[in-house]
Amino acid sequence: MPANIQLLPSYRAKTMRENGKQYYVDAQGDRFPSVTTILNATKPQAAREALFNWRQRVGTEEANSITTNASRRGTSIHKHIQRYLLGEDAVCTETILPYWDSIEPVLQDIDEVKLVEGYVFHNNLRYAGRVDCVASYQGIPCICDWKTADKPKKSLERLYDAPLQLAAYCGAANQCYQEHGIKINHALLVVAIPELPAEIFWFQPEDIINYWQQWQERVTAFWKYR
Template identity: 60%
Template sequence: MTPPTVPNLLPAIAAKTVCTQGYRFFVDEQERRLPSVTSILNATKPIEARKALARWRSRLGTEEATRVATTASRRGTLTHHQIKTYLLGQEKTCPDAAQPYWKSLRPVLQDLDDVRLVENFVFHYDLGYAGRVDCLASYQGQSCLCDWKTADRPKGSLERLYDAPIQLAAYCGAVNHCYGDHGIQVQSALLVVALPDTEAEVFWLDADMMKQYWRQWHDRLQQFYSD
């Protein structure tokens, strides 16, 4: 598959990851440390979501639940790395474990152009959080923030992706905060779920939807800092 044109990348923000007391923080070159979006969402997860996760672990058993989670994390990491090398115009043989998901994603990736960010750190210093975005590009001619997921079976709806849309809204806010001086004001997002042996699910989040999820993110952020 032919990679997109050589990306016109925005300047990357150098940062490192630090984990302490169960939270992940990103630290920039000035040693400013901010909690990750994922850690904030985990810390403010609604009680019903926590109960559902506990029921799942109980149903599978601790050992099997850990195995499933580890396998999912590994395939996600491998798939993300394959996407990254492709978007940056590099050639790399896809690992066997990621091959079904890579095949699922390829039609979506072929509709991307004007790639500006690929797995970059972003910070929102005013609101106090940070994250690492998968991709900022244009999809079918519309500028958007992209997020890649892998799953064993279709999700069917955004609701079954739980906090993923809120996570994307948080990332959009941080991207606009970091790169506003470069003319970046992204308002839409693309959430793609790669599936084995079938085409990926594609969820488009328009500006109105993103505003809704941004309000939810703002509430979770306030809860995190007030607890």
């Protein structure tokens, strides 16, 4: 477990769904669309067609089963990582053990944990999200995101909108916790893969700036067509 845990104050939020979209409601009652809602609503046509073609190829029932199982698996591994990062004892279930074995060595390089599964809001751009982790990786403060997969991604293209999601979280965390001296311009995305070392994608400040510009365009498009 991390040697240094210095948690920031956490923001409270309620989750609500409306017309298939997810929103976070803050303590003042203000409603913000989630990062994933904005990304899904503004997904490029090529990405929509690729998803449609995949569902057609494997069949609706199989596609729903794959999606559901992946979601449950992701939730379980996130909960286990959360307990680990907070120094809590937890028993790893047999279902997620292969993914835990893959990602655990990377977690040994995580220190100075400041936020785990925490809500962040960006009041200017009007969006919110739930961040997996704000901590330091090999001594560098960053946003951390944990994912699972059955085979390696191998390229940034296979991460789809995940880099934009990380940039969005960076922007929201920086605004939320500005008074605490938080200024994050790096991000870490780790993909846990059974029987293989986890894939590590590390984003430098110039990467975050690039994805942040793309993210702002997606936010603008989201509000434009509402």
